[in-house]
Amino acid sequence: MEPHPGHGAETRPSVAVVDTGPLLASGRDADVFEYGPGRVLRRYRRGGDTAHEADVMRHVAAHGFPVPTVVAAGGPDLVLERLDGPTAWHALRDGLVEPESVGAQLADLHRRLHAVPARTSPTPGRVVVHLDLHPDNVLLTTRGPVVVDWRNADDGSADVDVALSALILAQVALDTRHPLAPSVRPCLTAFLERTGQPPASALTAAAAFRAADPAVTPDERARIDRATDLVAGS
Ligand SMILES: Nc1ncnc2c1ncn2[C@@H]1O[C@H](COP(=O)(O)OP(=O)(O)O)[C@@H](O)[C@H]1O
Ligand SMILES: [Mg+2]
Structure with missing residues (x-):
């Protein structure tokens, strides 16, 4: 699974026909x-x-x-x-939700997404995957949690999708400068309690995917191995 050409790709005409607002x-x-x-x-x-x-x-x-x-x-x-409501990150930061409920909700979103059949070919074991499903891409709206940012989405392996979310949470948990680091640990624990531990092969694939993502900062890239260990040991 390669990231889709979100950046660097040739720019086609924009769809905006009127000026944007703020x-x-x-x-x-x-x-x-x-x-x-x-x-x-x-x-x-x-x-x-x-x-x-x-x-x-x-x-x-x-x-x-x-x-x-x-x-x-x-x-x-x-x-x-346009969605109303804060992202799950902002809700966590502002004390509007408990870390455990964010983790549980993320696991529930994975379960629901992976029930959606693959879009291109009905291969057994392949489902729709998001590959960037973390609390900043979940908006807590009046109609429930809604997922944005589908740049990496494709048909793929549910286990890799779960492993990738766990890895992203673990990277934040290990970032001593991140204000939400302490709350992200219980969030990760609650997530993995519900999804189950991803197989080692899925964790390896997720780590490689993350390392290849151009949006990942050098600091984050340097923490991928430790984040992998944290998920594996959780
Ligand atoms: N449909 C929407 N309605 C309201 N806010 C949105 C919507 N889509 C995205 N956002 C807000 O914009 C932020 C960035 O959008 P996102 O699609 O995640 O872009 P990026 O790929 O840059 O992370 C989201 O975290 C969310 O706060
Ligand atoms: Mg986003």
Whole structure:
């Protein structure tokens, strides 16, 4: 499984036909702007093509998985339903939710996502995977948790998807400068209690995927081995 060309890829014409409103949020790759009533424009800062992720989002939505409705996709732009509510990270930071419930919710989202059949070929054991399912990509809305940021999503192995989320949580737990590090440990424990320990082969594949992700910082890359050990020993 290779990351999809989110950045560095040739930029196709944008889908924006009217000026964007104010910036609402920025992730590592994309800016999210107000874009008319009930909508946002999500735009990759370094170009790219959102066609693939829009297809995956529509596929999982058709199977009842909670994603923002895709209104339009073109070049680096996605026009999406605007979600209300904080990300699970922000809710954790602000003491609105307990770490254990965030971990349990993340595990539940994995279970629901991996019940969605593969989009391209009905190969046994292949399901839809997100490959970046962490609390900053979950919005706690009035209709329940909703998952954003489908750049890495594809058909793949559920075990690798689980291993990757565990690894991301472990990397934060090991980051002594991260204000949420102490709360992320119980979150990881609660997550793994529900998902079960991912097989070693899935953890190895997840670590390789993470190391190859251009959005991962050098500091984070340096912690991948220790994070792998933390997950394996949890
Ligand atoms: N449909 C949406 N409605 C409201 N806020 C959103 C929506 N999609 C994303 N966001 C906000 O924008 C942030 C960045 O979006 P995301 O898709 O995760 O981009 P990145 O790939 O840069 O992380 C999210 O963490 C969330 O706070
Ligand atoms: Mg994100």
